[in-house]
Amino acid sequence: MSTKRTKGVTIVYPIVYGNVATLLPQKKVPDSDHTHKWTVSVKGINGQEIGHFVKKVTFKLHETYSNPQRIVEHPPFEITETGWGEFELSIKLQFIEGSEKPVTLYHNLRLHSYEDDGSISTSSKNKPVQSFQYDELVFTDPP
Numbered sequence: 595m596s597t598k599r600t601k602g603v604t605i606v607y608p609i610v611y612g613n614v615a616t617l618l619p620q621k622k623v624p625d626s627d628h629t630h631k632w633t634v635s636v637k638g639i640n641g642q643e644i645g646h647f648v649k650k651v652t653f654k655l656h657e658t659y660s661n662p663q664r665i666v667e668h669p670p671f672e673i674t675e676t677g678w679g680e681f682e683l684s685i686k687l688q689f690i691e692g693s694e695k696p697v698t699l700y701h702n703l704r705l706h707s708y709e710d711d712g713s714i715s716t717s718s719k720n721k722p723v724q725s726f727q728y729d730e731l732v733f734t735d736p737p
């Protein structure tokens with residue numbers, strides 16, 4: 595049975611996705627090579643809730659992470675991890691309206707930049723890094 599659709603109507607949902615990152619406090623005895631804590635997220639803009647039409651979001655991390663496919667089924671659609679480097683991750687959005695195909699976004703995780711001598715500048719080490727992209731989910735002839 596096919597879903598009845600509304601011809602000629604287009605719905606556009608602006609979204610923002612990306613990450614924030616903060617430096618982990620230096621440990622006297624480094625028992626881990628993790629230098630950063632980061633949160634990757636996908637949200638609506640101006641506080642618009644996307645949970646009304648997004649059923650679940652799957653964040654696919656680098657394969658070296660345990661359980662690299664992280665499924666989030668309720669807002670906020672975000673995950674927080676720690677790590678030492680930058681890598682590309684994917685963000686797959688699946689919709690409550692089953693007839694809408696999933697959308698996969700790609701984001702290059704961003705951490706603090708290092709100086710040539712391997713240090714992080716004093717001015718930036720106390721500030722979170724923020725790296726976000728704007729995009730739009732476009733639904734044509736919605737049901």
Ligand SMILES: O=C(Nc1ccc(C(=O)N2CC(c3nccs3)C2)s1)[C@@H]1CCCN1
Nearest residue numbers: 628656657658659660676677678679680681
């Ligand atoms: O950094 C990069 N790739 C990365 C992949 C994973 C990273 C990471 O941070 N972690 C894996 C996770 C674990 N640690 C221990 C057990 S699981 C913490 S970093 C590339 C290489 C050059 C430039 N960018």
